[in-house]
Each structure stands twice: as structure tokens, then as C-alpha cells.
Amino acid sequence: PCGQMLQAPRQQQMQVRCPRCQQTLVPPPGSPIFRCSCGTALRAPMQRGPSARAIQRVPSEPRAPGGGEKVDDEMMPDDVVANQLHRPDAEQWLRNTGEDGKLHWVRLLSDKSEKKILEYENICMDDINKNVDNYTSEQLIEKLQVMGIDTEEAFQKEELKEMLRDCRNLLKKQSIKQLKASLDRTICDYSTCIEKEDLVVRLSSVGWFGEGYFSDGFVRVFKGTPSNPSMDWVPAAKFSLDPNYEKFRIRTIEIEEMCSKPFNEKVKWFRKVCRDNKVKWEDGRVHIKVRRDQLLRDSFMNFNRLEPADLRRFLRFEFLGEEGVDAGGVAREWFELVTDQCFNVDFGLFEYSGVDNICYQINPSSGIANELHEQYFLFLGRVIGKALFDQQIIRAHVTQPIFKHMLGWPITIEDIEFIDPQVYRSLLDIESVDDIESLYLDFTTNIEVFGETQTIPLKPGGENIDVTNFNRQEYMQLKMKHIILDRTKSQLAHFLRGLYDVVPEIWLSIFDYRELELLLCGLPNINVADWKNNTTYKGAYASKGVKHKVIQWFWETLEEANQEQRARFLQFCTGTSRVPVQGFRALQGSDGNIKPFNIVSTDLKTHAYPVAHTCFNRIELPLYKTREQLQKFLNQTIAMDPTGFTVE
Numbered sequence: 001p002c003g004q005m006l007q008a009p010r011q012q013q014m015q016v017r018c019p020r021c022q023q024t025l026v027p028p029p030g031s032p033i034f035r036c037s038c039g040t041a042l043r044a045p046m047q048r049g050p051s052a053r054a055i056q057r058v059p060s061e062p063r064a065p066g067g068g069e070k071v072d073d074e075m076m077p078d079d080v081v082a083n084q085l086h087r088p089d090a091e092q093w094l095r096n097t098g099e100d101g102k103l104h105w106v107r108l109l110s111d112k113s114e115k116k117i118l119e120y121e122n123i124c125m126d127d128i129n130k131n132v133d134n135y136t137s138e139q140l141i142e143k144l145q146v147m148g149i150d151t152e153e154a155f156q157k158e159e160l161k162e163m164l165r166d167c168r169n170l171l172k173k174q175s176i177k178q179l180k181a182s183l184d185r186t187i188c189d190y191s192t193c194i195e196k197e198d199l200v201v202r203l204s205s206v207g208w209f210g211e212g213y214f215s216d217g218f219v220r221v222f223k224g225t226p227s228n229p230s231m232d233w234v235p236a237a238k239f240s241l242d243p244n245y246e247k248f249r250i251r252t253i254e255i256e257e258m259c260s261k262p263f264n265e266k267v268k269w270f271r272k273v274c275r276d277n278k279v280k281w282e283d284g285r286v287h288i289k290v291r292r293d294q295l296l297r298d299s300f301m302n303f304n305r306l307e308p309a310d311l312r313r314f315l316r317f318e319f320l321g322e323e324g325v326d327a328g329g330v331a332r333e334w335f336e337l338v339t340d341q342c343f344n345v346d347f348g349l350f351e352y353s354g355v356d357n358i359c360y361q362i363n364p365s366s367g368i369a370n371e372l373h374e375q376y377f378l379f380l381g382r383v384i385g386k387a388l389f390d391q392q393i394i395r396a397h398v399t400q401p402i403f404k405h406m407l408g409w410p411i412t413i414e415d416i417e418f419i420d421p422q423v424y425r426s427l428l429d430i431e432s433v434d435d436i437e438s439l440y441l442d443f444t445t446n447i448e449v450f451g452e453t454q455t456i457p458l459k460p461g462g463e464n465i466d467v468t469n470f471n472r473q474e475y476m477q478l479k480m481k482h483i484i485l486d487r488t489k490s491q492l493a494h495f496l497r498g499l500y501d502v503v504p505e506i507w508l509s510i511f512d513y514r515e516l517e518l519l520l521c522g523l524p525n526i527n528v529a530d531w532k533n534n535t536t537y538k539g540a541y542a543s544k545g546v547k548h549k550v551i552q553w554f555w556e557t558l559e560e561a562n563q564e565q566r567a568r569f570l571q572f573c574t575g576t577s578r579v580p581v582q583g584f585r586a587l588q589g590s591d592g593n594i595k596p597f598n599i600v601s602t603d604l605k606t607h608a609y610p611v612a613h614t615c616f617n618r619i620e621l622p623l624y625k626t627r628e629q630l631q632k633f634l635n636q637t638i639a640m641d642p643t644g645f646t647v648e
Helices: 051-057 077-085 111-134 137-147 156-163 167-172 176-184 196-208 252-259 263-276 293-305 306-313 329-343 373-389 400-407 411-420 422-433 472-484 484-504 512-519 528-533 549-560 563-574 625-639
Strands: 034-037 041-043 092-097 103-108 217-225 229-235 285-290 314-319 351-352 361-363 442-449 452-457 535-538 597-602 611-613 619-624
Touching: 092 252, 103 306, 103 563, 103 625, 111 156, 111 196, 137 156, 137 167, 137 196, 167 196, 176 196, 176 422, 217 484, 229 306, 229 484, 252 263, 263 512, 285 361, 293 329, 293 442, 306 373, 306 484, 314 329, 329 373, 329 535, 361 400, 373 484, 373 512, 400 411, 400 484, 400 512, 411 422, 411 472, 411 563, 472 484, 512 563, 528 549, 549 597, 549 619, 563 625
Parallel strands: 285 314, 535 597, 597 619
Antiparallel strands: 034 041, 092 103, 217 229, 351 361, 442 452, 611 619
16 A cells, blocks of 8 residues: 555465375365365365365374375375365365355255265266156156256257156357356255266256255344344255444454464454444443332343443443442343343243253244334344344243254254154154155244144145155255244344344354353353263173273273363253253153263274264263373364364
């Protein structure tokens, strides 16, 4: 800006070494994920984002995968990205800056998911030849239209069948732009498709099997007006978050970089942003007077009258008839009492989750329990936002999908398990059954409203539409959308609007949903001795229990961990960092019954890392050979989060 000529620094060409075949490759420009010639999916380091810097903090160990040569100890950090970031054990999500300057989600497939997609792609043409005769002309036309193949000149069913048998050759005649346009009309993810051949294979498979098999997660989006908000959702690949630089002076590169930082550094950044946006004391304060016997009503009336800008002022609370002066203690009591009343299931806004009586989820029937329920959700959103802004702690824990909605984090079918494990298991059965028509399902679902069962359609005319193998994936997606979003979308929209009145979404975007729980609810005081005394053991650990050497190493490692590390591991094992008031002896399972924490042995050759089953409060702990080996993998499990990567 001052007129001085500057020279841009030279950018080193980034290389990635494949851990399977040991080839060193240069990632294609603009491709966050690409495929090696041996078939391994690799993650390209971002030149401007956090990955290239974050990987320097991950120690590189020489190894010889598949009998190949050892990785050189002196290799540059960018050169070992594939070795460290290759194939997470579970699907991962990364925020990345798009060409439009907004933040977009990039999905990193788990090994299981990638194998499943590749399996469908490999059997696609054989399945077409085998089953094309089983579909009607209308269904064949629909499949061809998904692929973007013109069917106007096909007048006979035999012509349609022949077009499907030759679909990949027909698609090869289209341009890459046309292929991507057809894929964009679906909900499927094609970020791993680099070459034209990859797009052809993906599009033909999506058209034949259905887009649900290749879809990524979904992210809620606002619709309606600010005074009457509602929600819908879009595929994660089509979601974008505008940092609104003119208003908040935050660049996407800053968000990208903070996403890779440790939790304590994220908290420092967030606190600084809140301080920088807090109205100075001398510029005005808000004095809120409430009656203790009318606490919720008075607080509701006061808070909902405030403008969003007023919510970033200093608040001073006064309980009428009491002499206490608010120097912080009165405010802490106010936040505690108000949120306790809002989350009380008898008030009707929330209900216990389908997993336990520890976490809360939005009550779909809250409108019947409280006619002002939408305004109360707006109020509660503002209270939660103000608690985050003022560093107050909220004792109530909500289910994982609500934390994800607060962050605009992708939702997948696995999230149903935190709401209703029984429905989740039934959907898995529906996905795997060979002949879905034998179950006699239609596009409806049953809901229970204060003991009365009601049937509602999942789509217009759903009661007259049977679920078949052809529309199975559509049924599952609509069922998932109904459970996670549709039945509570009005309540959720008002809650999020209130939250963002105080703390904009972009400020929270640096956290993952587990970190947000720790930020809002604080670090629990986890008593390892109580945890240990209320744990059962199975498999090779059953006979010796706490005297087994691996179990001894396990508890010693947890005793050496700090409270944050213990909380993150408890989240990993049970889905929440909260411990019941009665201690670990009161942990509940998905059926609502007491389900003590239990450790099951597993072969080290099968799993290097512990595997969690959150609905059963169970982990599978490998039979490690040494204490150092257990510490290494357990500490890495604690350190991993949904925005990072695991080590293969």
C-alpha cells in the first residue's frame, strides 16, 4: 500500500509419499485428496492452511509398510504427510477455504467408507447387467437422468436397458464440466475423483445404486425470516461459512490455522475475540432485576427485550429483596439457576436423550408443553451465548447432534445413535436387508405425543409409497432428516438465532463439537479411583481384572493424565464428558439401565488403537506388549479430535 515493491517468497513444491507403494508424488493443483497409482487415497498438504504446519508437530517414525524401504528420517515434513495422515479410522472433517473465499467442509474418508465406495464402483457394471431387467421403464429413465444421459430418443424399454449397459461409454463422451454438473445435482461427494475416468465411474455408480451410498454428511442451514426462522439442510460439500470480514475482521486463513491448534490455544483465541468485541464498562451496562420466585419469567422478559448489541455489554444481576452486590457471584448463580430450570424436563423444552438420563435433547412436543416455546428457545440460545461470551459454565449437557448444529458440523446417520439407538439399529438393518419389500414399509414414521402415537408422512403422499430396493436410500435419508432436524427445526432455529445474537458462528467454528462441550460445560473433576472401582472386564482381562498388566498400565496412564485429557477420553468412551452425580456406578447404557464402564480385550493385530462403543460404555483395549506401547496409542487417542487425523 505504501508503494514499496516486494518480492513474493518462493513456494516449495510439496510432495507426498504413499505409505503403500513408497512412491513420492506431487499432488494435482487444487485437489485436497488424490489417488496414487496403486489405488491408495492420499491427502495433499495445504499450502496456506494448517495442515503443513500442524504435521510438523507430529513425530515421524521410520517404518517399512508392506516390506518396502524405510522412510528416511531426514525427510522434509511435507514429504511424510501421507505416512501421518493416511486413512483415518473414522470419517474426518476439515474446514478449508474455497475459491469463493468462504469456509467449506472437506470429508476425509475412513478406510471402511472408502472400501465400501470402491466396492460399489467395482461391481456397478456387473450389477447393471445382472439386474437391469428387474426395473420398470420409468425407473430406468430416472437412473439415466441422474447420470445426465439423454433418454428422449429411447422409445422402448430395451433401448433404455442397452443405454444403461453402455452408460460408462456414453458418459466418457461428456466433458468434465458436464460430469461435475450432473454430480452437483446429487448429494454425493466426489472430492476424491481427480481424473475424468473417476468422475465417469462415480456418476454411473451413483445413478445405478442411488446417491445415498455416496453421500457425505448434511449441514443445517437457516431459512425463513429473522423474526420467524426455520431450518433445512444441505449436503456438507455444498455448505459454506462466510467469515464476514468487513464485520468481524477475521480472515478464513486465520480460522483454518486456529482449527489445527491445541484446545487451550483455541480457547485463548476465542476469549480474546470476545474481549475485543465487549462493550466497555464506561459505554454502558445492563442491569437485570429479577424476583427469585419468578426467576425464569423475569429473566425471559428482560433478555428477550435486549438488542443483540446489548448482549455484549456488562450484565449486572440483582435479586429483588436481597442485598447481594453482583461482583461475579450473583451472575454465576443466575446462570446456574436459569439453565437448570430451562433444561428441567418438567418444563417441557427438553427431554432426556434416548441413551441415558445425563444428556438432554430438544423435546419435539415442546409446543404442547409451552405455547411460548419458540421464544424460550430464543431466550435460552442467548443465555448460552452469553455464558460462552462471559466465561460462565453451564451444567447441563446436550446430545452430540445439538453441539454439531451449533457449529454447523456435518451430520451423518451415526448421529441418530445418540438420539434413539433402537431406530439407529433398525436403519442399519434396513440398509443391509436383501429384499426391503418383505418388511412392508412405506414413507411414513410414527411419533409419540404425550402417550398418543401419530403417523406422519416423510414426503407428500408418503403413506401411499412403498419402500423398495429402488428408493431405500431416499427413505433412510428422509427418516434421518426427520429424527435429527425436521421434528425440532423450529425450536433449533430459534435457539441458534439466540446463540448467534451473542457469539457469531464464525467465532465458534475453530472448535470441534467435543471441544465445544468442554468450553461450555467446563472440565469435569474425574475421579480415576471411582472410575476404576466401577469398571468390569471381559475377554482376556476377565480372569485377572485390575491385576492384569495391561489394565494396570491403562489406569496408571489415566492417573498421570490431566483433567482435560481424562475428559476427552471419557467423551471418546461414553459420548459425553459428564459424570453422573452418583459417580461412575450410575453410568447408563442405551436402554436406560445401569451399564458400568467395561473394558474388553482385543488382538493387537486387529486394532492398534482402542475402539469405543459409546452406547454401551465399552472400549476394546488391545493386548499391548509394553507400557510404552499402551501409552503411545492411548495418548494419541486422547489427543485426536474430529478435525484431525489418526495415524494408520
